[in-house]
Amino acid sequence: xxxxxxxxxxxxxxxxxxxxxxxxxxxxxxxxxxxxxxxxxxxxxxxxxxxxxxxxxxxxxxxxxxxxxxxxxxxxxxxxxxxxxxxxxxxxxxxxxxxxxxxxxxxxxxxxxxxxxxxxxxxxxxxxxxxxxxxxxxxxxxxxxxxxxxxxxxxxxxxxxxxxxxxxxxxxxxxxxxxxxxxxxxxxxxxxxxxxxxxxxxxxxxxxxxxxxxxxxxxxxxxxxxxxxxxxxxxxxxxxxxxxxxxxxxxxxxxxxxxxxxxx
Amino acid sequence: xxxxxxxxxxxxxxxxxxxxxxxxxxxxxxxxxxxxxxxxxxxxxxxxxxxxxxxxxxxxxxxxxxxxxxxxxxxxxxxxxxxxxxxxxxxxxxxxxxxxxxxxxxxxxxxxxxxxxxxxxxxxxxxxxxxxxxxxxxxxxxxxxxxxxxxxxxxxxxxxxxxxxxxxxxxxxxxxxxxxxxxxxxxxxxxxxxxxxxxxxxxxxxxxxxxxxxxxxxxxxxxxxxxxxxxxxxxxxxxxxxxxxxxxxxxxxxxxxxxxxxxxxxxxxxxxxxxxxxxxx
Numbered sequence: 001x002x003x004x005x006x007x008x009x010x011x012x013x014x015x016x017x018x019x020x021x022x023x024x025x026x027x028x029x030x031x032x033x034x035x036x037x038x039x040x041x042x043x044x045x046x047x048x049x050x051x052x053x054x055x056x057x058x059x060x061x062x063x064x065x066x067x068x069x070x071x072x073x074x075x076x077x078x079x080x081x082x083x084x085x086x087x088x089x090x091x092x093x094x095x096x097x098x099x100x101x102x103x104x105x106x107x108x109x110x111x112x113x114x115x116x117x118x119x120x121x122x123x124x125x126x127x128x129x130x131x132x133x134x135x136x137x138x139x140x141x142x143x144x145x146x147x148x149x150x151x152x153x154x155x156x157x158x159x160x161x162x163x164x165x166x167x168x169x170x171x172x173x174x175x176x177x178x179x180x181x182x183x184x185x186x187x188x189x190x191x192x193x194x195x196x197x198x199x200x201x202x203x204x205x206x207x208x209x210x211x212x213x214x215x216x217x218x219x220x221x222x223x224x225x226x227x228x229x230x231x232x233x234x235x236x237x238x239x240x241x242x243x244x245x246x247x248x249x250x251x252x253x254x255x256x257x258x259x260x261x262x263x264x
Numbered sequence: 265x266x267x268x269x270x271x272x273x274x275x276x277x278x279x280x281x282x283x284x285x286x287x288x289x290x291x292x293x294x295x296x297x298x299x300x301x302x303x304x305x306x307x308x309x310x311x312x313x314x315x316x317x318x319x320x321x322x323x324x325x326x327x328x329x330x331x332x333x334x335x336x337x338x339x340x341x342x343x344x345x346x347x348x349x350x351x352x353x354x355x356x357x358x359x360x361x362x363x364x365x366x367x368x369x370x371x372x373x374x375x376x377x378x379x380x381x382x383x384x385x386x387x388x389x390x391x392x393x394x395x396x397x398x399x400x401x402x403x404x405x406x407x408x409x410x411x412x413x414x415x416x417x418x419x420x421x422x423x424x425x426x427x428x429x430x431x432x433x434x435x436x437x438x439x440x441x442x443x444x445x446x447x448x449x450x451x452x453x454x455x456x457x458x459x460x461x462x463x464x465x466x467x468x469x470x471x472x473x474x475x476x477x478x479x480x481x482x483x484x485x486x487x488x489x490x491x492x493x494x495x496x497x498x499x500x501x502x503x504x505x506x507x508x509x510x511x512x513x514x515x516x517x518x519x520x521x522x523x524x525x526x527x528x529x530x531x532x533x534x535x536x537x538x539x540x541x542x543x544x545x
Contacts, residue, residue: 022362118526
């Protein structure tokens with residue numbers, strides 16, 4: 001079979017060869033070698049040994065961090081949803097003149113282009129250490145995600161309803177609420193619920209650069225070599241995210257939103 | 265995935281006894297109650313969070329001045345640093361993202377197959393595979409990186425393994441779902457010829473999932489370029505390490521150069537992936 005395929009599509013095999021060559025080259029560049037990996041596994045065994053059994057050394061700090069992560073995720077999601085609704089509408093080229101849609105789209109693209117951690121660094125500098133920086137960071141991330149998808153959803157709507165409403169002489173707000181929203185609201189809610197999920201994941205991480213939440217607790221435990229506490233915190237994070245996913249699924253079911261698989 | 269909803273069939277026995285409502289309502293009483301409850305819980309949670317979360321107002325008033333200070337330190341950008349200090353880590357970042365994605369795909373294929381209930385009939389294996397996938401996705405790549413810096417020491421190896429570990433869950437989940445949605449006809453046709461399981465996978469399932477597979481792989485690579493750019497903040501190699509050093513030394517004009525470099529590489533990756541997707545899918 002392979003020989004047949006080879007005769008038929010040499011380009012495919014060439015592609016695989018180039019891919020393989022790249023992998024070997026890149027591995028060499030990064031100094032990833034088998035002995036190093038084995039040495040790492042050896043270290044890893046020691047590391048795991050120190051991680052288990054997990055111990056909650058500072059229960060208060062951990063509970064506070066987890067709660068703060070939750071609060072950051074929740075508030076950032078609410079703020080992000082509230083802001084991305086108008087921004088998403090402003091970006092839609094079928095509703096807005098170019099001098100409104102272009103700035104809105106550029107803003108959303110800017111919000112998307114940096115990883116939350118980098119945004120968090122800037123906000124930590126701007127508003128100081130703590131939850132506020134985390135909230136602002138994840139708000140920016142939410143606008144980037146929901147704003148983009150919402151704009152795209154609006155641009156895909158059927159223009160018939162919009163024109164019918166417009167033909168009655170309805171003002172712009174009525175145009176939105178009767179012509180546009182009925183067509184896109186369920187998708188908007190879907191995007192928002194995924195963003196809540198994603199914010200919850202990221203709220204456990206922004207603390208690494210000082211933007212509040214459990215990430216800070218985790219990072220300092222790590223730097224103190226309290227690996228058993230690190231393990232406990234990671235398990236708690238995983239549990240929290242799994243509970244969050246389940247809750248988000250319930251919410252989607254209650255709101256009857258199309259549940260497409262998504263992540264991040 | 266969602267179970268198909270059949271409101272007519274499902275509601276018919278219950279509603280048959282009731283008198284037909286005079287006015288049409290969009291949702292049943294239970295649905296409306298659930299929606300109200302959701303709203304109330306959400307509002308309560310938001311209010312409690314606002315009251316509880318620690319925000320220091322003085323810092324907030326200070327923000328414009330701080331931002332001004334930051335921007336004035338970042339400008340002018342120290343372009344001359346690109347050659348000696350940025351180019352090499354930037355390439356390293358790309359290697360980390362690509363190798364991490366490749367390793368993730370190699371690991372995700374068997375786990376994805378194990379998680380697909382229509383291919384592997386053992387429920388316990390499905391559950392085990394799904395547990396691995398969920399665990400992989402639940403831990404942020406920065407946290408994975410933190411762990412692997414502990415295991416392998418600082419450097420690109422930790423970053424690559426971290427990227428791989430985080431991506432396995434993503435790729436594996438989507439592969440598994442694509443496999444479960446496969447049309448059974450082709451599978452049965454191939455199986456009827458007496459083909460061994462590997463051939464069934466290669467000839468019946470693979471052609472059906474190949475487009476999803478490539479698009480997931482490209483998508484994940486794009487995400488990984490973004491993520492590998494920051495892994496260095498915890499010591500896992502790449503451009504993030506240069507960023508961390510520059511920030512710790514308060515060399516903000518170099519920080520701005522690195523941010524521009526990250527911006528460009530992320531943008532280039534996104535444009536590249538979009539073009540490639542158009543070309544091959």
